[in-house]
Amino acid sequence: MNRDRFPALREGWARLDGPAGSQVVDSAIEAMADWMRSGSNANHGGQFKQAHETDELVESTRVACATLLGGSPEGVVFGPSFTALTMRFAATVLRSLSAGDEVVCTRLDHDSNVRPWVIAAERAGATVRFAEPVEGTLELPASAVEAVLSERTKWVAVTAASNAIGTVPDLVGIVAAAHAVGARVYVDAVHATPHRRNDLAALGADVIGCSAYKWFGPHVAMLCGRPEIMAEYHPDKLNPSPDESPDRWELGTLPFEALAGVRAAAEYMLDLDFEAVHAHEQSLLDSALAGLGAMDHVTLYGAAAERAPTLMFTVAGHHPTEVAKYLNEREIAVWDGNYYAWELERTLGLAPHGGIRAGFLHYNDASDAERLLSAVADLKPT
Ligand SMILES: Cc1ncc(COP(=O)(O)O)c(C=O)c1O
Structure with a gap:
C-alpha cells in the first residue's frame, strides 16, 4: 500500500x-525541507512574526499528535526518544512514592518501559513486580497483570504491542484492573502505533507514548497524557523555562524542523484507512x-x-x-x-x-x- x-x-x-x-x-520529508527553507524557523515565544509561526508549528503539531493518540494537546510533550521521555517521566512521578509502594512492569515490554521504572523505584524504595506473558502463546491477558496488582500499586507500565513478537495485550482489561486498585497506567505505543489506533481516551489509560520514526516521520518522540496528570508533576527544569505543562516537561529547544515532519506524518497517519x-x-x-x-x-x-x-x-x-x-x-x-x-x-x-x-x-x-x-x-x- x-x-x-x-x-x-x-x-x-x-x-x-x-x-x-x-x-x-514523502510529505514529511518535504515538510522538513520546506520549514528550513521558509524563514519561519525562529524560536518559541518571541514577539515577531517568525517566532509566532514557530509557536503555531509547535501548537499545531501538538494538536495533530493529540488527535492521533486520542488525547488533548495540553497533554502532549515532545522529546528526543521514548526512552528519554520515559526516564524523565518515571524519575519524576516516582519521587512521590514511598517505601512499600509498588510498580508493575511486564516481561513483554521493550526495556525502555521497564528499566526507567526499575531505576526510579529503587531510588524511591518501591518494589517492581513483573507480569508474565502466558507460556507458549506469549499473550498478556488482564489476569497476568491482576496477578501482581495490589492496593500498593501506583503505576502499571505496559506495552500496546510487543516489538519482538507482536503480542497485543488486553489493554482495556489491564487499564480497568489497574484503575480498580487506584493505579495509573503508562502505555508504550511505540511499536503499536503504525499498525492500529491507540486512543488514550478510549483505552482509559493515563499516559500513552510513541515515536514518530516508527510511523513514517522523523526521530522525535512524544507522550500524550491526561492533562491533569501531566500538570500534577514537576520534572527537573531550568529556572527561566516555562513552568506550565506541557512545556515544563520539555528540556531545551525543540527540534522545530523535525516537528514539521512529525505534523506531516501525523496527518498522513490520520488519513490512513x-x-x-x-x-x-x-x-x-x-x-x-x-x-x-x-x-x-x-x-x-x-x-x-x-x-x-x-x-x-x-x-x-x-x-x-x-x-x-x-x-x-x-x-x-x-x-x-x-x-x-x-x-x-x-x-x-x-x-x-x-x-x-x-x-x-x-x-x-x-x-x-x-x-x-x-x-x-x-x-x-x-
Ligand atoms: C515497543 C518499543 N518501545 C520503545 C522503544 C524505544 O523507542 P525510542 O527509540 O524512541 O526510545 C522501541 C524502539 O524500538 C520500541 O519498539
Whole structure:
C-alpha cells in the first residue's frame, strides 16, 4: 500500500526492519525541507512574526499528535526518544512514592518501559513486580497483570504491542484492573502505533507514548497524557523555562524542523484507512507465519491471537547474527538480537544471542514476505 509515497523503497530492498524504524513518507520529508527553507524557523515565544509561526508549528503539531493518540494537546510533550521521555517521566512521578509502594512492569515490554521504572523505584524504595506473558502463546491477558496488582500499586507500565513478537495485550482489561486498585497506567505505543489506533481516551489509560520514526516521520518522540496528570508533576527544569505543562516537561529547544515532519506524518497517519492497513498487514503476517511455520529448521516464538505483524524466529544451526548477515546479502533487512526486549529474551531462554525479527508495515508487499521465506528455506540443512 502507498509504496510510491516512500522514496526510500525505490532501492528495491525487502525492508522488514520497520519495527526498528520505518521509512519516511514523502510529505514529511518535504515538510522538513520546506520549514528550513521558509524563514519561519525562529524560536518559541518571541514577539515577531517568525517566532509566532514557530509557536503555531509547535501548537499545531501538538494538536495533530493529540488527535492521533486520542488525547488533548495540553497533554502532549515532545522529546528526543521514548526512552528519554520515559526516564524523565518515571524519575519524576516516582519521587512521590514511598517505601512499600509498588510498580508493575511486564516481561513483554521493550526495556525502555521497564528499566526507567526499575531505576526510579529503587531510588524511591518501591518494589517492581513483573507480569508474565502466558507460556507458549506469549499473550498478556488482564489476569497476568491482576496477578501482581495490589492496593500498593501506583503505576502499571505496559506495552500496546510487543516489538519482538507482536503480542497485543488486553489493554482495556489491564487499564480497568489497574484503575480498580487506584493505579495509573503508562502505555508504550511505540511499536503499536503504525499498525492500529491507540486512543488514550478510549483505552482509559493515563499516559500513552510513541515515536514518530516508527510511523513514517522523523526521530522525535512524544507522550500524550491526561492533562491533569501531566500538570500534577514537576520534572527537573531550568529556572527561566516555562513552568506550565506541557512545556515544563520539555528540556531545551525543540527540534522545530523535525516537528514539521512529525505534523506531516501525523496527518498522513490520520488519513490512513486502518481497516485496510490491518487487512493488508495481516495477510503478510499470515503468509509469513504459515511459510516459516512449515519449515522444520525454524522455530517461531509467540502465537498471540491479537498481534502486530511482527515475528521472531531462530534457525537451527545458525547464529541469529549470521542469519541477518546472510539476509543482508539478499537485500532483506531484518533485525537480530533482543531488540531491547531484554526481559522477554531471558524469559524465552534466548540470551545472549536472541533471535531474528522481521516486521511488516503497510508499505510492504507480498514479494517482501516471499523473499524472506525463500531465503530462510535455503538455510535448511542438506
Ligand atoms: C515497543 C518499543 N518501545 C520503545 C522503544 C524505544 O523507542 P525510542 O527509540 O524512541 O526510545 C522501541 C524502539 O524500538 C520500541 O519498539
